[in-house]
Amino acid sequence: MGRVAIVTGGTRGIGAAIAKALKAEGHTVAATYGGNDEAAKAFTDETGIPTYKWDTGDYDACKAGIEKVESEHGPVEILINNAGITRDAPFHKMTPDQWNQVIGTNLTGVFNMTHNVWNGMRDRGFGRIVTISSINGQKGQFAQANYAAAKAGDIGFTKSLAQEGAKKGITVNVVAPGYINTDMMSTIPDKVMESIVGGIPVGRLGEPEEIARCVSFLCGDDAGFITGSTISANGGQYMT
Ligand SMILES: NC(=O)c1ccc[n+]([C@@H]2O[C@H](COP(=O)([O-])OP(=O)(O)OC[C@H]3O[C@@H](n4cnc5c(N)ncnc54)[C@H](OP(=O)(O)O)[C@@H]3O)[C@@H](O)[C@H]2O)c1
Numbered sequence: 001m002g003r004v005a006i007v008t009g010g011t012r013g014i015g016a017a018i019a020k021a022l023k024a025e026g027h028t029v030a031a032t033y034g035g036n037d038e039a040a041k042a043f044t045d046e047t048g049i050p051t052y053k054w055d056t057g058d059y060d061a062c063k064a065g066i067e068k069v070e071s072e073h074g075p076v077e078i079l080i081n082n083a084g085i086t087r088d089a090p091f092h093k094m095t096p097d098q099w100n101q102v103i104g105t106n107l108t109g110v111f112n113m114t115h116n117v118w119n120g121m122r123d124r125g126f127g128r129i130v131t132i133s134s135i136n137g138q139k140g141q142f143a144q145a146n147y148a149a150a151k152a153g154d155i156g157f158t159k160s161l162a163q164e165g166a167k168k169g170i171t172v173n174v175v176a177p178g179y180i181n182t183d184m185m186s187t188i189p190d191k192v193m194e195s196i197v198g199g200i201p202v203g204r205l206g207e208p209e210e211i212a213r214c215v216s217f218l219c220g221d222d223a224g225f226i227t228g229s230t231i232s233a234n235g236g237q238y239m240t
Contacts, residue, residue, distance in 0.1 A: 001221055002026040003128075004073045006066070008056050008113060009033060009083030011043040013182030014132060017208035018080055019049050021216045027078060030069045032056070034083065034105075056083045056109030057101075059116075066116045075124060076117045078219050081110040081131040081154070086184060088143045099146045106150035110157060118161075118170075127170035128219040131158055132211070135178045135234045151176075155230055162228030171227040175214045178234025181205040201236035 010019040010031025019031045032052045033040045040051040052069060054061040070076060084106045087098035110131055121127030136144050137151025155174050162172040179185065179196050185205070188196070197205065214231050217223060232240060 002028060003077040004069075004075060005029045005078035005080065005219070006069055006076050006113070006117075007031050007080040007082055008109070010049070010080070011040040011051055012036070013184060014177065014180055014208045014211050015080070015082040016043055016047075017212040018082060018215045019043075020047055021209070021212035022078065022080075022219065023047065023049055025216055025219070027219075028073050030073060032065065032083065055105075056081075056113055057104035059112045062109075062112040063116045066113070070120075075120050077121065077124070077126055078128045079113060079117050079130075080215060080219075081113055081129070083109055084132065084134075084184075086144070086147050086187070088147070090143045091145045094145060102146035103150050103153075106147065107153045107157075110154055114157075114161065118165075121165070121170045122168045125169040127165065127168070128223075129158075129161070129165075129170065129172045130215050130218050131172075131174050132215075133174045133176040133230065135176055135232070135238050138176055138230075138232070138240055139238045158230070159228045166227055169224070171218070171224060173218045173226060173228070174230040175211055175218070176230050176232045176234070177206060177211045178232075178237045179205050180211060181207055199237060200234070204235065206233060206235060 005022045005027045007019040009015040011033040019029045023029045054065040131154045133154045134151040136148045140148045158172050158174045
């Protein structure tokens with residue numbers, strides 16, 4: 001059954017693959033982004049999926065953006081919280097700004113989006129919410145205290161909301177990718193990348209489409225018994 005889906009950060013990388021996968025499943029997809037108009041335009045030209053620009057860290061912008069999507073396409077039944085950033089630094093050098101930016105986008109952004117679709121999902125008795133966390137939210141990572149805290153927070157948030165949504169037909173789950181071949185990886189120096197790949201038992205980075213397949217599985221009408229779960233997709237790098 002075709003439903004209305006929002007994918008935050010759906011114009012590039014993992015989010016773009018998720019948006020395409022959900023469209024291929026027959027859903028009506030709206031992809032959001034934060035600032036890169038050029039990438040958003042190229043994405044719409046390629047896929048026909050409309051894009052919407054707002055900062056997921058801004059509650060009022062999320063509220064207004066979701067209202068616009070709903071006025072154009074109908075009630076949002078699937079929300080994919082994918083938008084995320086890194087601002088890496090060892091903790092002794094990490095600035096309050098680096099901390100706040102990452103928590104603001106990767107954790108508060110998840111609250112801002114979810115809070116603005118939650119009551120509608122409760123009223124209609126159906127919802128699918130999937131948040132993209134990270135292997136580093138599960139195991140921690142040097143120079144990523146901000147990112148790991150936000151991504152671990154996404155998991156706790158999900159387990160709590162899953163309990164609240166269960167009786168209302170809303171499932172809430174996490175997909176925790178390992179290292180995936182996207183622009184986010186391009187900031188990592190080659191030497192560090194070599195050692196990262198060396199630590200992945202399957203011997204390669206993951207592809208965005210491999211994460212998208214997990215997400216689209218969780219969004220299916222027949223995935224209603226899976227809630228509060230974290231699916232790890234990390235090539236065997238970390239087993240929980
Ligand atoms: N790549 C990996 O190896 C990896 C591993 C584990 C988890 N993850 C997680 O997977 C998600 C996607 O990562 P990716 O590698 O695909 O990232 P990416 O290629 O850098 O793309 C990020 C997307 O998020 C959007 N975005 C960033 N900040 C935003 C904000 N404040 N408001 C709205 N949109 C915003 C970007 O919009 P613009 O184009 O406008 O910048 C872009 O569409 C993130 O949550 C990331 O933490 C990634």
